Amino acid sequence: MNTTACPPRRALPRLVACLPVLATLVLTLAVPAEDRKPEGAKADPASTPLEVRITGEQRTFELEPWMIKDVxxxxxxxxxxxxxKMESTPTLDHTLEIVNTGKTPVEIWTEGDPFVLTLTLKGKGAVNLVPRRAVRKEFISPKAVRLAPGESFKMPLRSLQSGFRGEAHYAYWKEAGDYEITATLRTGVSPAPEGAEAGEDGFGMVTLTSAPFAVKVELTK
Structure with a gap:
């Protein structure tokens, strides 16, 4: 005699009706983190017709044991x-690209003290350091380039050393894993975008943030 208990017949429609919801929940929870789209590029103020990007082919880096001691x-x-005297940061062979996404030409500062690029590292073993620095008193005036619509300005990224005058921010990885590099650029744009802080000579101060650039670090033996 079969003694296996079965749900009452009246309960079956309710159970069947719940199955699609349960299946949807399981599928949603099963989506791996690496399949989620990264946060996109930003501009502040939002009316700024520029986008900053990190480009490059290298996505995998090696971490040797002696490098951990340097960190x-x-x-x-x-x-x-x-x-x-800071230890050298990891080397890069990448490019920072500033693109005019608007419909009219703009001028943008690409050199000088008001042009500040900071490369921030995120990940389990990320280390971002801002050492105390003695700053030279003389002011380095900005220099501008003109970008037509769709045109871009490119500059090389050679390491994870960045910040004011290229020596205010140092980023390192101290263990293997997945990381993200984000570029934040403070500079001036003319004509000044609506809502921008006033700068020199009619330029408006803006902050551009790139989409995260994903890399992988592997420990060598």
Whole structure:
């Protein structure tokens, strides 16, 4: 005699009706994190007709054991010393691209003190350091380039050392894993976008943020 319990017949339609909802929930939870689209590029103010991008073919980097010790030394130097000699950051062979996404020509500062590019690293083993620096008093005036609609300005990215005058921000990875590099650019644009802070000579100060550039770091033996 079969003694297996079965749900009452009246309960079956309710159970069947719930199955699509349960299946949808399972499928949603099963989507891996790496399949989610990264956050896109941003501009502040939003009316700025420019986009900044990180481009390059290399997506995988090697981390040797001695490099981990260098990162530890850099952490100590940034914390304890004034104007320290920092360890070299990981090298890059990439490009920063600033694109005019608008319908009219613009001028943008690409050099000088008001042009500040910061490369920020995110990931489990990411280290971002801002050491105390003695800043030279003289002001380095900005220089501008003109970009037609759709035209871009490109500059090489050689390492994860960046910030004011290229020596204010140091980024390192101290373990293997997945990381994201994000470029944040503070510069001036003419004509000044609506809502931009006033700069020199009719330029407006804007902040451009790139979409994260995903890389993978592998530990060598």
């Amino acid at each position: 530890e030394n850099a952490i100590v130097a940034a914390r304890e010393y004034e104007d320290p």
